[in-house]
Amino acid sequence: MYIRRLARPLVHACTAALMISATAGLARAQGHDDHDSMTASSQKLTASQSSLVRAVQRATQKYRNVTDPDGPGDGYQLVLGCVSGGDFGAMGLHYLNGALLGDGAIDVNRPEIVLFEPTSNGGIRITGADYIVFASDWDPAHTNPDGSVNPPQLNGQLFHHFDSPNRFGLPAFYTLHVWAWKNNRKGTFTNWNPDVSCDAFNPRTSTR
Numbered sequence: 001m002y003i004r005r006l007a008r009p010l011v012h013a014c015t016a017a018l019m020i021s022a023t024a025g026l027a028r029a030q031g032h033d034d035h036d037s038m039t040a041s042s043q044k045l046t047a048s049q050s051s052l053v054r055a056v057q058r059a060t061q062k063y064r065n066v067t068d069p070d071g072p073g074d075g076y077q078l079v080l081g082c083v084s085g086g087d088f089g090a091m092g093l094h095y096l097n098g099a100l101l102g103d104g105a106i107d108v109n110r111p112e113i114v115l116f117e118p119t120s121n122g123g124i125r126i127t128g129a130d131y132i133v134f135a136s137d138w139d140p141a142h143t144n145p146d147g148s149v150n151p152p153q154l155n156g157q158l159f160h161h162f163d164s165p166n167r168f169g170l171p172a173f174y175t176l177h178v179w180a181w182k183n184n185r186k187g188t189f190t191n192w193n194p195d196v197s198c199d200a201f202n203p204r205t206s207t208r
Helices: 004-013 047-063 135-141
Strands: 076-084 090-097 113-118 124-134 160-162 173-178
Touching: 047 124, 047 173, 076 113, 090 124, 124 135, 135 173
Parallel strands: none
Antiparallel strands: 076 090, 090 113, 113 124, 124 173, 160 173
8 A cells, every 4th residue: 555655654564653632613733742622521512523423424334344353445454553542541443545545635424544443352343533634735725825724624623733743753744533433431532532442452363
């Protein structure tokens, strides 16, 4: 799989975790250390946020019954092991479609990454989706006269921004993590889910 500038290192040798968060109501993308963009226990989803979750569910409905650790097919491949954040919880398994990552577009119906968690019987279970776009693809067409950039968003939900250099060695990028199929008591769009675990992950059976 080739994804322009970072295809080979990301798909074949990436060992870093995507720390993902986003928040609504701000005029810029969130920084990568913002962990709690919204708290589900104290704040209900807005109508637009609920609509976004339903849209992500429709986009990934066909993967609900996927249990094979090889993933959902359709060009999606496991690119990170199982991403765990210790006390924060985990993000789980990232199945990436490299062709979608390379197109520079944001489309709720075509998530670049479908998220799963490992199950105790050696399978996987869908938890959500992750949308990602390179800043170099996004910024030129979304820069204001004053030099500020309108970050990508879905239904008003702003993407999270990673500048460069970053811990992954990747070009600057935007990303939005949506927990559409797994409740997250820390928030639907926060980076870590305390109810996701990597304990059942076995790389010998979860990758070819």
